[in-house]
Amino acid sequence: MKKTIAYLSLLFILGVLLYVANPNYGLKFGPGGDDWKNLRYTDDYYITHGVQEVGGTNIVTDIVFDYRGYDTIGEATVLFTAIAGAVALLRPWRGDEE
Amino acid sequence: MRPRCGTDMGLIVKTSARAIIPLIGIFGTYIVAHGHLTPGGGFQGGATIAGAGILFLVAFGLNEMRKHYNKHLYSALEGLGGLVFLGAAMLGIGTAFFYNTLWHNGPIFNGKPGTLLSAGFLPIMNLAVGLKVFTGLVSALVAIAMYRRWRS
Numbered sequence: 099m100k101k102t103i104a105y106l107s108l109l110f111i112l113g114v115l116l117y118v119a120n121p122n123y124g125l126k127f128g129p130g131g132d133d134w135k136n137l138r139y140t141d142d143y144y145i146t147h148g149v150q151e152v153g154g155t156n157i158v159t160d161i162v163f164d165y166r167g168y169d170t171i172g173e174a175t176v177l178f179t180a181i182a183g184a185v186a187l188l189r190p191w192r193g194d195e196e
Numbered sequence: 197m198r199p200r201c202g203t204d205m206g207l208i209v210k211t212s213a214r215a216i217i218p219l220i221g222i223f224g225t226y227i228v229a230h231g232h233l234t235p236g237g238g239f240q241g242g243a244t245i246a247g248a249g250i251l252f253l254v255a256f257g258l259n260e261m262r263k264h265y266n267k268h269l270y271s272a273l274e275g276l277g278g279l280v281f282l283g284a285a286m287l288g289i290g291t292a293f294f295y296n297t298l299w300h301n302g303p304i305f306n307g308k309p310g311t312l313l314s315a316g317f318l319p320i321m322n323l324a325v326g327l328k329v330f331t332g333l334v335s336a337l338v339a340i341a342m343y344r345r346w347r348s
Binding site: 151155158167170173184 | 231232233234235236237239274278281282285293294296299306309310314315316317318321322325328329332333335336339340342343344
């Protein structure tokens, strides 16, 4: 009984996902078409100007290290803090010797 | 029979790891060095090289890792990576923070786009971030393996 309900609910979720993901009558994300290009102009900007302005042919690296450099600084700081916290928590504590 | 703390794995695993670890390291270094040309970059390549170090730790055991792991060297290298990253960002401080002055009017790293010595501070930053991620992840895994708090 429980298994039947589980399989039926999985089937229901699959059907809902298939309906939602259908481009004809499902959910629409954004306006689409040329309106999309007018609203999301940064995508086009990076692709057309990235190589000339930053020099790397890998546009993702151009964005991550140049256009969004502050974000990368924060990411490196988060990594440093996480490792410092892990080492500080895991090192032997006082009165820990058995 | 469960493996005890600090012991290595079997002969087959150790021989395979001995053959595979240099290849993983070379592949990770390639990802870091070509970060501005091909998919990948500092974070991804550093994590790949750290995978080689973690494979060494798993295959050869903690006692062998203790001999090859120098805490002071690794923490110094991680700090150096972060400082080189910030220094490369500071190069163009005359215009703005994170201004790519090496690419626009610098003496080096301003070749044609698509060559290895191009893209200004991007290769320097990739190397710095790769060094930082590699040493940081290896330090974290060695700390987890060395200072574990559960009883086996």
